[in-house]
Amino acid sequence: MNSLDELIESMISGNRRSLGKIITLMENDSSSCSYIIPKIHSKTGKAHIIGITGPPGSGKSSVVDKLISYYRNEGLKVGVVAIDPTSPFTGGAILGDRIRMKKHYTDKEVFIRSMATRGSLGGLSEATGNAVKALDAFGKDIIIIETVGAGQIEVDIVKVADTVIVISVPSMGDSVQTIKAGIMEIGDIFAVNKADIEGAEKCIMEIKMMLDLSEKKEDWVPPIVKTYGNLEDGAIELYESIKEHHNYLIKSGHHEKKRVIREKTELLNILQNMFFKNLYSVISEIEIEELARIIAKREKDPYMVIQELMPKLKNLM
Amino acid sequence: MRILIAKPGLDGHDRGAKVVARALRDAGMEVIYTGLRQTPESIVETALQEDVDAIGLSVLSGAHNHLFKKVIDLLKKEGAEDIPVFGGGIIPEDDIPYLNEIGVKRIFGPGTSTEKIVSFIKEITNKS
Numbered sequence: 001m002n003s004l005d006e007l008i009e010s011m012i013s014g015n016r017r018s019l020g021k022i023i024t025l026m027e028n029d030s031s032s033c034s035y036i037i038p039k040i041h042s043k044t045g046k047a048h049i050i051g052i053t054g055p056p057g058s059g060k061s062s063v064v065d066k067l068i069s070y071y072r073n074e075g076l077k078v079g080v081v082a083i084d085p086t087s088p089f090t091g092g093a094i095l096g097d098r099i100r101m102k103k104h105y106t107d108k109e110v111f112i113r114s115m116a117t118r119g120s121l122g123g124l125s126e127a128t129g130n131a132v133k134a135l136d137a138f139g140k141d142i143i144i145i146e147t148v149g150a151g152q153i154e155v156d157i158v159k160v161a162d163t164v165i166v167i168s169v170p171s172m173g174d175s176v177q178t179i180k181a182g183i184m185e186i187g188d189i190f191a192v193n194k195a196d197i198e199g200a201e202k203c204i205m206e207i208k209m210m211l212d213l214s215e216k217k218e219d220w221v222p223p224i225v226k227t228y229g230n231l232e233d234g235a236i237e238l239y240e241s242i243k244e245h246h247n248y249l250i251k252s253g254h255h256e257k258k259r260v261i262r263e264k265t266e267l268l269n270i271l272q273n274m275f276f277k278n279l280y281s282v283i284s285e286i287e288i289e290e291l292a293r294i295i296a297k298r299e300k301d302p303y304m305v306i307q308e309l310m311p312k313l314k315n316l317m
Numbered sequence: 318m319r320i321l322i323a324k325p326g327l328d329g330h331d332r333g334a335k336v337v338a339r340a341l342r343d344a345g346m347e348v349i350y351t352g353l354r355q356t357p358e359s360i361v362e363t364a365l366q367e368d369v370d371a372i373g374l375s376v377l378s379g380a381h382n383h384l385f386k387k388v389i390d391l392l393k394k395e396g397a398e399d400i401p402v403f404g405g406g407i408i409p410e411d412d413i414p415y416l417n418e419i420g421v422k423r424i425f426g427p428g429t430s431t432e433k434i435v436s437f438i439k440e441i442t443n444k445s
Binding site: 094 | 325338340341342343344345346347348349350351352355356358359362363365367368382395396399
């Protein structure tokens, strides 16, 4: 048994530091996933995965903090993955979402992991999905993913979460904002946070109008709930709605469907990465550059070049 | 590289901790900041969950001897004494030998340049 096997075993038996280390490994070196995932895959798939997204400062972390409390009162074990941005200039990051979750720091059944985006643009980091798998295999019943502060197109959360909550705050723009494509299309539940400040009713109305306009593809109508990050019991309505959505997913069979779509995306991702990695083993970067030069001189076009490469590309696997 | 910057104890002065956090960020590190008034227990638990390469503690309350010792003892209890601990804040010269003796790698007093802290962290974690 090697040391990585020991680490995986120690994680599965409940060691929190080993879980922390495994997430780091998968985050730093994607090739380690091909060793770790096969050992934990059969232990995953039980947790309810909840995604929370919304603009910076809208109160995502405070709402997560409230949700953790509700789930802990039920006796459920909670994992959190909180994502903050990586500096595109230095590669550094300040990961501060957990500050809002202080209350749960010493609860041994709550595991909070901060992650930096490390160049990903979809609101998550590349390793988020695998971190969720590790938490799932560790035995968490509920896994909450908090995206990086999101604006309009950061919608990767749909690919990972069973239930997506989009948080809005009053006074962020007029009703055209709500009918724009992107983030407003992905909510299973809409929460208007800071609902005690002026403009909350208008905000709710605009989301409601947006939902009325959208074509109904499923029989789930996304509820719009008010949350108050500053109140002790400020997310109770949201908590109830998440439960309802979970029940709906299971009863309607959408839960299964969503998971198949998710696995398909992941499978394609892994294949893509593999092909891409192998590409450089059949053609060197220097060769590619040489071909690019030929294309730039207009001696050949890209498709012609690929035709000529075909025999080599057949050896990709 | 992942570094935990934590403020144990009761003082509410976090400017120093934030300056250091920002400097480490600009040096390309991922900095996990706990916020004010943390207990040694919560700091150690955070270090485990976040799998950090080092822990920096900022104390200005005068309770440094007690707080640093508690953090180091708890790390040992969790089998995580390999995570290096360093510190800063208002800490009298006379107390530094004791802190070094219990395992604190370095104390940075007021006026330390942030470059010095960055290069120290790179050195103790053996990463660049």
